[in-house]
Amino acid sequence: MHRRSSYLKFICLTCLVIFTLMFLTMQNEKNHISTFIEDMVVEDAPMEGLRKFYPDSQTSTSDRVIKTKTRYPAGMHAPFLINNRNMCRKYEKISALVMVHTSVGNFWRRKEMRRTWLNSSHYSPENLQVIFLVGTTSNKTATKLLKSENKKYHDIIQGDFVDSYRNLTNKGVMGYRWITENCMNAEIVIKIDDDAFVNFFKFFEDFSFLKQRKRFMFCNKINPNSMPIIRQPSSKWFVSEWFYKGRDTYPHTYCSGFVVFISTDLIPALYQAVFTAPFFWVDDFYLFGLLPSRVKNVIHENFRGNLTFMHPEGLKCYKELKRKCKYLVMPARDKELDVMWKAVIADRQQSIYGNYYMRERSIY
Numbered sequence: 384m385h386r387r388s389s390y391l392k393f394i395c396l397t398c399l400v401i402f403t404l405m406f407l408t409m410q411n412e413k414n415h416i417s418t419f420i421e422d423m424v425v426e427d428a429p430m431e432g433l434r435k436f437y438p439d440s441q442t443s444t445s446d447r448v449i450k451t452k453t454r455y456p457a458g459m460h461a462p463f464l465i466n467n468r469n470m471c472r473k474y475e476k477i478s479a480l481v482m483v484h485t486s487v488g489n490f491w492r493r494k495e496m497r498r499t500w501l502n503s504s505h506y507s508p509e510n511l512q513v514i515f516l517v518g519t520t521s522n523k524t525a526t527k528l529l530k531s532e533n534k535k536y537h538d539i540i541q542g543d544f545v546d547s548y549r550n551l552t553n554k555g556v557m558g559y560r561w562i563t564e565n566c567m568n569a570e571i572v573i574k575i576d577d578d579a580f581v582n583f584f585k586f587f588e589d590f591s592f593l594k595q596r597k598r599f600m601f602c603n604k605i606n607p608n609s610m611p612i613i614r615q616p617s618s619k620w621f622v623s624e625w626f627y628k629g630r631d632t633y634p635h636t637y638c639s640g641f642v643v644f645i646s647t648d649l650i651p652a653l654y655q656a657v658f659t660a661p662f663f664w665v666d667d668f669y670l671f672g673l674l675p676s677r678v679k680n681v682i683h684e685n686f687r688g689n690l691t692f693m694h695p696e697g698l699k700c701y702k703e704l705k706r707k708c709k710y711l712v713m714p715a716r717d718k719e720l721d722v723m724w725k726a727v728i729a730d731r732q733q734s735i736y737g738n739y740y741m742r743e744r745s746i747y
């Protein structure tokens with residue numbers, strides 16, 4: 384009897400120790416996962432991407448990610464429906480790569496942009512290159528037109544996702560990926576919306592020093608904890624409780640995405656961060672805030688004084704002050720493009736080769 388009870392005691396004790404150990408391990412695991420998924424939303428995981436960037440993380444890491452069912456905005460092998468992968472390889476140097484977020488239907492606007500301020504031959508010997516980023520549409524005519532547009536200009540990148548407002552994050556990630564894979568010889572990357580206008584004469588003359596910066600974003604900067612997260616389900620900008628639960632403002636510095644200058648060295652790091660940052664549809668915050676927050680030492684610098692969001696104000700400034708106008712960035716869409724371009728080139732000489740003479744670059 385005595386022997387039996389001490390035997391039972393031994394069993395119980397052993398069980399207790401085992402259970403305690405298991406409990407501690409589980410807690411540890413849970414903590415680990417919860418820091419890892421601090422601000423994640425739900426669904427499947429990009430195994431391939433993780434393997435490429437974290438080759439040491441064997442199945443265990445991937446399994447863990449799968450268990451958390453996190454949805455990421457793009458996989459490593461997501462197809463491009465239209466690609467121009469050799470575009471940048473044709474050149475030794477690219478002074479600036481402009482990536483334009485545009486939608487399939489904006490044919491005329493793109494045409495005007497190519498003719499006016501996005502025409503590289505105007506800035507020779509500077510080499511400006513442009514890619515237009517689009518998703519898919521159910522409109523067959525538009526899809527066909529897009530293909531022939533690309534045949535003519537070779538500057539469209541189309542991803543396999545529906546081109547919609549809530550999919551803009553995918554578009555930005557596609558841009559980061561495309562540059563990482565195909566255009567690391569760009570001296571600087573400039574993300575723009577297709578209703579933006581950048582005075583590239585001014586950029587090459589006065590802002591070339593920006594190309595020397597590393598881990599750098601130059602934009603209309605938004606400070607942490609200043610921008611409200613909209614929680615009313617009726618709003619177009621409604622953000623679900625899943626994301627930053629309990630917070631009412633965005634916790635990281637970010638940029639409004641209208642125009643953002645990004646140092647090229649930062650692009651692969653941002654793309655890598657995509658594989659741990661969960662999908663979040665507010666693209667400005669995701670692309671220029673959440674991803675940079677996962678890369679060390681990113682500097683956001685504000686160009687507020689060199690920006691106007693008002694087309695008439697920008698136009699007036701150029702008409703009156705010519706190249707002394709302070710604006711580097713302003714809006715212009717469709718018919719406004721031609722007017723703005725004419726105001727910007729009004730006091731510039733054009734050579735017989737089509738380029739406008741620029742002031743000597745500032746020495747940096």
Ligand SMILES: *[C@@H]1O[C@H](CO)[C@@H](O)[C@H](O)[C@H]1NC(C)=O
Pocket residue numbers: 497498499502503504505736737738
């Ligand atoms: C760009 O400008 C050059 C020189 O003015 C012109 O020949 C060319 O057609 C323009 N390209 C586009 C796409 O308009």
Ligand SMILES: *[C@@H]1O[C@H](CO)[C@@H](O)[C@H](O)[C@H]1NC(C)=O
Pocket residue numbers: 488522523524525528
């Ligand atoms: C489809 O695209 C074409 C070309 O942009 C456009 O003219 C047409 O209105 C679109 N159709 C629909 C149903 O939106």
Ligand SMILES: *[C@@H]1O[C@H](CO)[C@@H](O)[C@H](O)[C@H]1NC(C)=O
Pocket residue numbers: 543544545546547548549550
């Ligand atoms: C985003 O794109 C995916 C893939 O094409 C599609 O399934 C989804 O419906 C799109 N989301 C929105 C909100 O359009």
Ligand SMILES: *[C@@H]1O[C@H](CO)[C@@H](O)[C@H](O)[C@H]1NC(C)=O
Pocket residue numbers: 687688689709
């Ligand atoms: C515009 O940017 C330049 C270069 O950074 C700066 O010197 C200038 O002060 C800015 N202008 C305004 C109005 O902020």
